[in-house]
Amino acid sequence: MSERLEVRKTYKLYVGGAFPRSESGRSYEVTDAKGKFLANASQASRKDGRDAVGAARKAFGGWSTRTPYNRGQVLYRVAEVLEGRRAQFVEEVSASEGLSRSKAETSVDAATDRLVWYAGWADKLAQVVGGANPVAGPYFNFSLPDPTGVVAILAPQDSSLLGLVSTIAPAIVSGNTTVVVSSYQRPLPAITLSEVMATSDVPGGVVNILTGDAAEIGPWLASHMDVNALDLAGIEDADLVRDLEVAAAENLKRVLRPAPGTDWTAQPGLERMTAFLETKTVWHPIGI
């Protein structure tokens, strides 16, 4: 009996609910922590970034007007599907980050739990960060959190799954849509996460995942006039951080600065959710 042929993998990007190749036609080799070849991944270009922003903008209207309760359900569903692929994620995280099997398991479980945790916040955020304001007049006065729009996320380079999930979930739970540039050296968990997103009720375009170099695509996203916020979690080079912040200032993007050495396993606060919110205040006359 003949030997089975090896299935060699060249992964694609995830844009607008579809899996296109990079517009540039480029790909790069992904290796494990020891330098052994794992797979080929598409290397996204600035034009892929542009397409992803277009897809995210298109998805924003539908996603942001869903009820928070429904968004929570969708996020929980993502956690369910991710849990179903636990073995695959453990293998990829273990190979990518060079972790022992048990440590990789802990990391994948933490990522699932993180999704569940954020899913629970979907319909509670408004009570915590919004509220009724006392005013000196015959009005009801409410402050309500609104999503800010399209968020560009330059995902953590080291924590390939937990860090990724911990940056995407807080952005989309409140109704934002995202363009994510994954870890360059460790993109496999991000690629599998895009397969999870595609099969778990998340509308196409809400999460767009590009594999490639954040230093190459980042400046185009930071200066893009149709991007509303920027998460610099994965950028370590201080000069690049400054350049990106300068570019982002042009249309007053909300910028979440990098926090080097962030412990992604620690319980997150509300900070990553509230960073991408606008506050809308409504005055309503009493008695009409």
Add this chain to the structure above:
Amino acid sequence: MTTAVSAGNGAGSGDLAEATSSEASLRRFLHGLPGVDQVGAEARAAMLGTRSIKTTAKELAIDLAIRMVDLTTLEGQDTPGKVRALSSKAMRPDPADPSCPQVAAVCVYPDMVPFARETLGDSGVHVASVATAFPSGRASMAVRLADTRDAVEAGADEVDMVIDRGAFLSGRYQQVFDEIVAVREACARPDGTAAHLKVIFETGELATYDNVRRASWLAMMAGADFIKTSTGKVSPAATLPVTLVMLEAVRDFREATGQMVGVKPAGGIRTSKDAIKYLVMVNEVAGPDWLDPVWFRFGASSLLNDLLMQRTKMKTGRYSGPDYFTLD
């Protein structure tokens, strides 16, 4: 470069006069036109669409495309206010950049012509009006002619008429011919000048490329100044292969008679990339003489914003967004 689809028509202007002398000769002439090789036309259009136009060439192409836009609003919900806003946009498409050229014309329904005229004044932007019971053309000839005269009296520089597709498809070519001639006469102004006549075929309803070629020749022989693909109300609207067939027709018509006729694809052209594909095709099929707003137009509304976004991207080096341009 010539292909199997080019019409090797040796008709001189004398032959054309004879062709239009009777119903039978008109039919004989139109059915004697060489058939369009459908596969060849589609392959050639697709091939021309793969040209890469970058940097300075792209800048020129975008500015030319802006100058060729017939900024169009043809909705039941149009108001004088909307037409005024659109006319202002036509004169200064990008208020943030004075170097941005004007569009060619504003295209509206006849009752909206006075409002467009009033806003555009002598800015050089033309007022185009659809007429002849647009978009279906299903009204008596008297009504269609009155519609045309109305538009011209109200100050339209250009009239976009629709042909009677029912008559064309059932082979009553003489009727279609006579109607175009009649509308052309209705375009005349008292001072002896005339509004430019664009003839809309609604290629989405003509079914074959052969019909598109016949309609093109029919309209040109009847005296059309422009031939236009579609109303924008029927899908498919303008496509590259249909426009290719029409561009070949105007090229061959000039060879036969020395007269130039313009081409206007309309409907479904939404991105700069699409527009540039059309420009490449104009240059390669009809020739560079047609690369001018006098001889080639885009009937579009959302195309302009995409052109402006691309233009801004090229000027500033960063991607622009729809928030910075008007909704229309």
